[in-house]
Amino acid sequence: MSDEILRQLADILEKRKQAAPDSSYVASLYSKGLDSILKKIGEEATETVIAAKDGNADQLVYEMADLWFHSLVLLAHQGLGPDQVLKELERRFGLSGLDEKAARKQK
Numbered sequence: 001m002s003d004e005i006l007r008q009l010a011d012i013l014e015k016r017k018q019a020a021p022d023s024s025y026v027a028s029l030y031s032k033g034l035d036s037i038l039k040k041i042g043e044e045a046t047e048t049v050i051a052a053k054d055g056n057a058d059q060l061v062y063e064m065a066d067l068w069f070h071s072l073v074l075l076a077h078q079g080l081g082p083d084q085v086l087k088e089l090e091r092r093f094g095l096s097g098l099d100e101k102a103a104r105k106q107k
């Protein structure tokens with residue numbers, strides 16, 4: 001288990017930018033534009049919340065995967081990728097508790 005799957009998926013999402021809209025789910029989502037991608041993220045976030053409130057662990061993992069996947073689609077659409085997010089998480093992890101609070105206040 002590693003972050004390699006995120007990078008492999010990000011590579012595929014990048015390639016889908018050249019694909020015809022009717023050739024794949026991701027290509028079709030790109031063709032519908034930013035608002036459609038954001039709508040999907042909203043839906044998947046809601047489904048994640050419902051699964052958590054239901055106490056259904058399997059469903060929670062399933063919906064969270066949908067949410068992560070659509071978040072990767074959003075990042076790709078915006079010219080970003082998982083590396084930038086992982087780097088930010090690593091930066092936060094490297095901060096001490098006090099430094100992290102200070103960094104958050106500066107934002």
Ligand SMILES: N=c1c2ncn([C@@H]3O[C@H](COP(=O)(O)OP(=O)(O)OP(=O)(O)O)[C@@H](O)[C@H]3O)c2ncn1[C@@H]1O[C@H](COP(=O)(O)O)[C@@H](O)[C@H]1O
Pocket residue numbers: 012016024025026027043065066069
């Ligand atoms: N990981 C995923 C993935 N996770 C979720 N989904 C799609 O995201 C959608 C989730 O939407 P919903 O939960 O609302 O389910 P739905 O009602 O069936 O979907 P809609 O009809 O509402 O769009 C479904 O259509 C899923 O198929 C994904 N589609 C693709 N991938 C990966 O993305 C890559 C590129 O996919 P394609 O563009 O389809 O080739 C592939 O390698 C896949 O492994």
